[in-house]
Amino acid sequence: MPWSNQDGPRGPGGQNPWGTPGPWNAGGGNNTPPNLEEFLRRSQQRLQSAMPGGFGAKGLAVLALAAVLLWLLSGFYIVATNQVGLNLVFGRFTGKTNEGLNYNLPYPVGSVIKLAVTDLQATDIGSTLRIDSRTQVDVPEESLMLTGDENIADVKFRVIWKIDDLHPEDYAFNVSNPPATVKAVAESAMREIVGRSQIQKLLTAERKVIEPAVQDLMQRVLDSYKAGVKVVQVQLLSVDPPASVISAFRDVTAAQQDRDRLKNEAEGYANKVVPEARGQAARIQQEAEAYREQTVAEAKGQASRFDQIYEQYKKAPDVTRERLYLETMERVLGGADKTIVDKNGTQGVVPYLPLGGNQKAGGAK
Secondary structure (H helix, E strand, O other): OOOOOOOOOOOHHHOOOOOOOOOOOOOOOOOOOOOHHHHHHHHHHHHHHHOOOOOOHHHHHHHHHHHHHHHHHOOEEEEOOOEEEEEEEOOEEEEEEOOEEEEOOOOOOEEEEEEEOOOOEEEEEOEEEEOOOOEEEEOHHHHEEEOOOOOEEEEEEEEEEEEOOOOHHHHHHOOOOHHHHHHHHHHHHHHHHHHOOOHHHHHOOOHHHHHHHHHHHHHHHHHHHOOOEEEEEEEEEEEEOOHHHHHHHHHHHHHHHHHHHHHHHHHHHHHHHHHHHHHHHHHHHHHHHHHHHHHHHHHHHHHHHHHHHHHHHHHOHHHHHHHHHHHHHHHHHOOOOOOOOOHHHOOOOOOOOOHHHHHHHHHHO
């Protein structure tokens, strides 16, 4: 739609917006375009008149320098105590910074990625948190695993991990989705460890062995990926048979516990009886050895005594025979009640009965 004298705007004195006198379309049908160069020139003159010193090349240089300084100052940034900063220049990693005030070239030349390397993160496998009700919901496709004896175990566990503070750049650049990678590696490692074990051992003795084994396997796999993740702990939340057969497995577990209890009681009784029998056998053996030593010693003593008497007998046979006779009679008759009567002086001796011995016997009755 062309401009016309009737509806076109006019400035003071009948001038058009570009400062030229006369109508925009003077002469009716001749359409004259606006003079842009004249408009820019007049605008610059008005700006120079508004500024006392004028606005030339120096002013533009000052404004450009101020803009550059402000741009460079915008490169300062602060890293929190739990963070590590990764400096990028044109998208290339150039170094990492610790907590405090740091500097990097500002956007769009440089950028900074801040990672919380001391914060612990938890990933649950086999269950998930329902946001609306804040309750744990089972995820069977993650928790059901095949054991080494071809049974199915329902394993739910939690992995606590954090960003490796020694290699945070690996976490930022080598893996596109580190939390999903940690979850996938954890599930794979648990399935491998469970696949080597039997269901009964998983339900009882080997539960505490699984946790460090899975943690070690996860760390080795993540290190091979250079994922920049440090596995802090693996926690088994539950290890159960499937819900459809859980009652039967509980009965089996109870029977095994009873078996172990009875076995322990039998072993305790054996540990009590066997040492006593061994002690008695050792005592009898020691008594027999002592009796043997005593008998042998007595026999050796008698043999030595006989040898000594024989030596004396060879020197004085009569004296030795009489001495042996007296010693033998003393040993035989020493403890018996007796009355000795000389056979040569028996006249005048009245025989008597040993009434004293009979009275003692009657009193005893």
